[in-house]
Structures are given as C-alpha cells and as structure tokens.
Amino acid sequence: xxxxxxxxxxxxxxxxxxxxxxxxxxxxxxxxxxxxxxxxxxxxxxxxxxxxxxxxxxxxxxxxxxxxxxxxxxxxxxxxxxxxxxxxxxxxxxxxxxxxxxxxxxxxxxxxxxxxxxxxxxxxxxxxxxxxxxxxxxxxxxxxxxxxxxxxxxxxxxxxxxxxxxxxxxxxxxxxxxxxxxxxxxxxxxxxxxxxxxxxxxxxxxxxxxxxxxxxxxxxxxxxxxxxxxxxxxxxxxxxxxxxxxxxxxxxxxxxxxxxxxxxxxxxxxxxxxxxxxxxxxxxxxxxxxxxxxxxxxxxxxxxxxxxxxxxxxxxxxxxxxxxxxxxxxxxxxxxxxxxxxxxxxxxxxxxxxxxxxxxxxxxxxxxxxxxxxxxxxxxxxxxxxxxxxxxxxxxxxxxxxxxxxxxxxxxxxxxxxxxxxxxxxxxxxxxxxxxxxxxxxxxxxxxxxxxxxxxxxxxxxxxxxxxxxxxxxxxxxxxxxxxxxxxxxxxxxxxxxxxxxxx
Ligand code: GLU
Numbered sequence: 001x002x003x004x005x006x007x008x009x010x011x012x013x014x015x016x017x018x019x020x021x022x023x024x025x026x027x028x029x030x031x032x033x034x035x036x037x038x039x040x041x042x043x044x045x046x047x048x049x050x051x052x053x054x055x056x057x058x059x060x061x062x063x064x065x066x067x068x069x070x071x072x073x074x075x076x077x078x079x080x081x082x083x084x085x086x087x088x089x090x091x092x093x094x095x096x097x098x099x100x101x102x103x104x105x106x107x108x109x110x111x112x113x114x115x116x117x118x119x120x121x122x123x124x125x126x127x128x129x130x131x132x133x134x135x136x137x138x139x140x141x142x143x144x145x146x147x148x149x150x151x152x153x154x155x156x157x158x159x160x161x162x163x164x165x166x167x168x169x170x171x172x173x174x175x176x177x178x179x180x181x182x183x184x185x186x187x188x189x190x191x192x193x194x195x196x197x198x199x200x201x202x203x204x205x206x207x208x209x210x211x212x213x214x215x216x217x218x219x220x221x222x223x224x225x226x227x228x229x230x231x232x233x234x235x236x237x238x239x240x241x242x243x244x245x246x247x248x249x250x251x252x253x254x255x256x257x258x259x260x261x262x263x264x265x266x267x268x269x270x271x272x273x274x275x276x277x278x279x280x281x282x283x284x285x286x287x288x289x290x291x292x293x294x295x296x297x298x299x300x301x302x303x304x305x306x307x308x309x310x311x312x313x314x315x316x317x318x319x320x321x322x323x324x325x326x327x328x329x330x331x332x333x334x335x336x337x338x339x340x341x342x343x344x345x346x347x348x349x350x351x352x353x354x355x356x357x358x359x360x361x362x363x364x365x366x367x368x369x370x371x372x373x374x375x376x377x378x379x380x381x382x383x384x385x386x387x388x389x390x391x392x393x394x395x396x397x398x399x400x401x402x403x404x405x406x407x408x409x410x411x412x413x414x415x416x417x418x419x420x421x422x423x424x425x426x427x428x429x430x431x432x433x434x435x436x437x438x439x440x441x442x443x444x445x446x447x448x449x450x451x452x453x454x455x456x457x458x459x460x461x462x463x464x465x466x467x468x469x470x471x472x473x474x475x476x477x478x479x480x481x482x483x484x485x486x487x488x489x490x491x492x493x494x495x496x497x498x499x500x501x502x503x504x
Contacts, residue, residue, distance in 0.1 A: 006038025007222045010071070011212065013045045014056035017273040018063045020326065021227055021257050021265065024291050028254060029225045030069045031292070031314035041219060042074035044092040045212070047205045057082060063274050067284045068307050088219040093211050100206040103214050103244070104167050104199055112243040113199055115165040116143040117154035138195045144170060167200040169210075169240065177235040182223075182252040182316045189235035197236055209233060213240040216249055225252045225316070252316045255295045258323040265326055281354060281384025282331070286338040290331045295324035304337065332382040339381050344374045351387040358388040360395060369394075369484040376477045394481060397495055398468020402502035407460035415461045416503040418453060422462065423496045426479075426489065434483040441476040465499035466492070 008029040012022055033040035042061075046052050061077040064070070073086035084091050107113035116139070118126075127137040146154065158165060171194045179187045199210035206214070216224055231253050241248040257265040266272060277287055289305050297320065298305070298313045305313070339347060348370055355362050362370060377390050392398070406415050425447050433439045448458050459475050466478040473481075482492050 004222060006033055006036040007041065007220055008033040008038060008225055009041040009043050009074070009216070009219065009221050011043045011045050011215075011226075012060060013048065013051060014053060014060065015051045016053045016056055017275050018060055020272045020274065020291065020294075023063070023067065023069070023274050023287075024257065024294050025226055025254060026064060026069050027067075027288065027291055028252075028296070028314075028316075028319070029223075030071075031310055032223060032225060032316060033072075034311040035314045038222070039072045040070070041086070041088075041221070042071040042076070042091065043215060043219065044075055045208060046092060046094045047208060047211055049094070049205070059275070063278070066278060067274070067288055069288075091219075093206070093215065096211070096215070097204060097206075099218070100200065100211060100214060101204070104206070104210065107169070107199070107243055108167065110243075112170050113167050114144055114146075114170055115151065115155075116168045116196075116198075117151070117158045117165045118142060119158065119161060119163060136193075139168065139197070141196055143168070144196065164202040164204075166198045166202050168196045169199050169236070169243070171196050171236070171239060177238050179231070179234050179238060179251060181231070181234075182250055183255070183319050184228075184231065184253055184321055187231065191235075191239070194236055194239070199240075209236055210240070213237050213244075217241070217244070217246050221249050223252060223316075224249050225254065228253045228256050252319070254319060255321055256323045257294055258325050260325055260327050260329075262323065262325070281350070281386070282335050283338045283350075283384075286331070286335040289338075290334050293324075294326060295319050303334075336379075336382045339384070340378060344371045344378070347374050347378055347381075347384075351384050354385050354387050355391075358391075360388075360391070365395075366484065366486065369481065369486075372481040372484045376473050376481055393467040393469065393472065393478075394485070397491070397498060398466075400464065400468035402499075404470055405461045405464050405499055405503060407454075407456045409454065410457045410460075412503055414457060416500060418458050419461055419465065419496055419500050419503070421451070422447070422458060423493065423500070426492070426496075429489070431487075434480075434489065437476060437480045440479050444476065461499060462496075465495050 010026040010029050012026075030040050032038070044057055057075060058077065058080070061075070061082075065077065073088070074084065074091035076083050076085055090096055104113060108115070118139075122142075123139075126140060130137045143151075143154070155165060172191045175191045177189045177191055177194070179189070181187060197209060198207050200206055215221075234251055234253075238248050259265055274287070278284070285306065288307060288310070289303075292305060292310050292314075293303075296314065296318055298318060302309075342350070348367075351374070352362060373391060373394050377387060380390060381387060406412055410418075422444075425444075429440075429443070433443060444458070444462075445455075448455060462475040463472060463478065464470065466475055466482065467473070472478065479492060482495075483489055485491055
C-alpha cells in the first residue's frame with residue numbers, strides 16, 4: 001500500500017480577480033487533500049512580472065478565506081499580513097530565481113538543455129515562415145548542436161545587440177511520452193512534435209513550464225490538480241521530470257467550464273469573478289456547493305453539500321471529462337435554498353449592508369419590524385441584494401396612481417365603500433390580533449363573507465393601498481409587518497386614508 005502523504009497545491013498567478021475556474025481548481029485541490037488527510041499548499045506563480053497586479057495575492061487569500069478554502073503551507077494571510085509557512089519555501093516564484101538557475105545549470109551540464117542565441121527578430125521570421133507553410137510554429141533547433149566556438153561567437157553577436165540568451169529544453173527527437181491522467185486517462189504524445197521550449201527567459205526568469213516542474217518536485221507535490229488547458233503542456237513537464245531523473249506527480253486535469261449554450265465560459269469579469277458574486281450576496285456555502293458540482297458528481301440524489309459533506313465525499317474518480325456547464329439559474333436556485341435555511345436573525349444581519357447601501361436608515365426601526373420584513377420576503381430572495389428590490393413600501397407610505405386601486409371586476413364607488421367600512425373593522429382589532437398573521441387573515445375573510453363581498457373587491461384595493469403596487473405580498477402579510485413598525489396601526493390607517501381620499 002502506498003502510504004505517501006497526499007500533497008496538493010494551488011498555484012495561481014496573481015493577475016487580479018478570482019475567476020470561477022480558479023476557485024474550482026483551488027477547491028478540488030483542497031477537498032482532495034482534506035479527504036485524504038493531506039497537505040494543501042499555496043504557491044504564487046509570478047514569473048510573468050508584466051501580468052502582476054498589486055494586492056492580488058491578499059485579495060485572493062481573502063476570497064479563499066471567505067469561502068472556507070484553506071492552505072496548510074505556503075503563502076498565508078495572518079492578520080491581513082502575507083506570510084510564508086512551511087519547510088519548502090520560499091513559496092513565491094519570484095523569490096526562487098536562484099533555485100531555477102541552479103536546476104537549469106544541472107540540465108545544461110548534462111546536455112539536456114542548451115543556450116539559444118536566436119534574436120527575437122529571427123524567431124518572429126521563423127514563425128512567419130512556418131505559419132505561411134501552414135506548419136505549427138516551433139523552434140527549429142538552430143542552436144541545439146552548436147560547437148563551443150559557434151556558441152561564443154553567437155553570444156558575442158547577441159550581446160552586441162544588448163540581448164541575453166535563453167535556455168531551451170532539449171526534447172528527445174523520437175519516442176512517445178505518455179500522460180496517465182487521473183481524469184482523462186492515457187494520452188500519448190509524439191516527442192517529435194514537441195517544441196524545444198524555453199526554460200529560462202533572457203531576463204533570467206524561468207518560464208511557467210520550468211518553474212512548475214522544479215517547484216512541484218521540490219515541494220513534494222503528489223497530485224497536480226489543474227485546468228484542462230494545461231493538458232498539452234504536460235508532456236513537456238513529464239519530459240523535464242525524466243531529464244532530471246525525478247518521479248512525476250500524478251496529474252488530474254479538470255474539465256472545461258462552459259456556458260449553458262456550451263460555449264466557453266464568458267471572460268467578462270462581472271460574470272465570473274468570485275468577488276462580484278460575493279458582493280451581490282451569493283452565500284459562500286452556496287457558491288462552494290455549486291462550484292464543487294462543476295465537473296464533479298457524487299452520483300447520489302443529494303444536491304446540497306456542506307463543506308464537510310464535500311470533504312467526506314470528494315474523490316477525483318468522480319470528476320467527469322466532459323465540459324461542466326455553469327448554469328446561473330441553478331446557482332440562483334441553490335443560493336435561495338441556502339438563504340432559506342438561515343434564521344430570520346441571520347438573514348437580517350446578512351442583508352443589513354445591502355439595506356444601508358440602499359439608504360434605508362435601519363437604525364430608526366424596531367428590530368421586530370425588520371425581522372417581520374425578512375419573514376415575508378425571504379422566500380423571494382435569490383441573492384441578498386434582492387432585498388432592496390422589494391422593500392420601499394414597508395418604509396414609506398407609497399405613491400401610486402389611483403386607477404390601480406380598483407379591482408378589474410369592481411368600480412370606484414364600491415371600492416370607496418369597501419375601504420371605508422374595512423377601515424372601521426380594522427379599528428376593532430386588538431393588539432393580540434395584530435400580532436397574529438392567522439388572526440388577521442381569518443378576521444378579514446370572515447368580514448368579507450359577512451358583508452357578501454368578493455375577495456378581489458376587498459383584498460385588491462387593500463393590498464394596493466398598503467403597497468402601492470399591483471404585485472406585492474398579500475394584504476394580510478403587509479398588515480402584519482406594518483403593525484410591527486412601532487407596534488401601532490397608525491401607519492396602516494394613514495395608507496388606507498390616502499387610498500380613500502384618492503378615490504373620493
Ligand atoms: N500558474 C498557473 C495558472 O495560473 C498554474 C497552472 C498549474 O496549476 O500548473 O493557471
């Protein structure tokens with residue numbers, strides 16, 4: 001039995017916001033490590049200094065923290081300060097340049113890598129020629145077999161132009177490289193078709209391909225879990241492991257994420273950034289549950305999985321090869337279920353920032369009133385921000401056009417009569433009645449029956465009088481909530497009087 005401890009890693013480039021796809025990769029690496037009692041490492045891949053964004057690492061870690069994806073080793077956030085923890089550091093690639101230099105030297109010494117002195121201009125021309133001949137662009141190996149003398153001469157020429165050489169991997173000219181992917185199965189590559197790609201750039205920085213292999217090896221990563229877009233790079237990585245004489249880790253490439261129409265997932269930041277989802281009021285637990293299902297399926301009926309459920313059930317064997325559809329409608333549905341699982345008090349705390357943003361002066365109101373609003377509105381919330389769509393009428397006496405007061409089968413005089421009489425009836429309510437939604441409903445229904453009215457003739461104008469809208473919660477709910485505003489029916493009578501004067 002293999003008792004090697006599982007070590008996974010998430011290795012983002014700090015280029016800005018956190019994409020849905022990145023979170024899926026991070027989540028799967030985390031779940032796999034947790035499921036097998038392993039270690040999850042965070043390594044920052046910042047060798048492309050041009051793409052680096054200040055504050056991106058802190059932001060990334062905050063998003064991960066909000067979602068409950070944690071790291072045991074590598075770059076961590078401690079009291080808002082970035083720190084590195086673990087015995088295989090540094091965990092930020094730009095701090096590991098000496099290591100890459102040392103390892104590239106090993107390959108040079110063994111003849112498994114070589115300096116390339118070709119100028120950018122020559123490479124551009126080469127690429128143009130190959131493209132014109134409809135051949136895949138590939139380095140032609142011009143510097144692969146140079147003599148010592150030729151090398152010195154080429155170096156001199158390059159330096160005269162103020163340039164430095166790069167280091168390329170000497171890919172075997174024949175043979176087959178086999179990737180045994182845990183998700184995609186066996187994929188074979190003809191070495192002759194692989195490029196002598198660059199390992200160290202002219203600025204001394206490693207390429208992603210070189211750094212990823214050196215680091216995954218030195219950090220003793222056992223499982224490389226990453227997006228499907230890295231499959232074509234993997235044979236080069238495997239050949240690098242072979243060149244060093246190292247065992248390669250296991251690879252698991254995760255399926256593409258698609259839009260519902262099966263096109264590749266939108267790149268528009270607002271549609272795919274976790275920061276935006278969180279700020280609109282998607283709950284972290286809903287996002288995690290939803291994203292876990294992008295490519296993974298526990299093969300049971302259960303759809304709601306807490307983080308603990310996910311850890312208990314997760315395995316790479318249950319990850320599919322086919323593209324995973326990102327369905328925003330399903331996310332909304334799942335989010336609304338998670339909202340409903342919370343208590344009214346918890347929902348109130350969660351929606352407070354949205355209410356404040358909408359200029360609602362929540363501190364002016366009784367908490368019982370705010371909780372009553374939540375009780376009535378929570379089933380309508382897909383995201384927390386939705387609360388602001390539904391609440392104006394609770395706080396202020398509504399403005400509306402008098403024409404909407406009259407139910408389609410009634411007329412103005414009847415409506416006026418009904419509201420006047422109903423107002424008197426409501427004045428007889430005791431405090432106990434006002435506090436019970438059931439009693440409000442049964443008393444009004446009884447009154448309608450006793451007076452021989454149609455439900456619509458009464459309930460329609462009552463609802464409009466209270467909400468100013470043709471669509472809103474039913475009038476019993478509105479009465480029940482509005483009474484809680486200051487524990488008096490004053491506001492309610494003000495609204496009914498307004499309707500009566502609009503009709504009169
Ligand atoms: N830095 C790469 C990225 O941001 C990591 C790929 C990998 O996991 O090997 O996608």
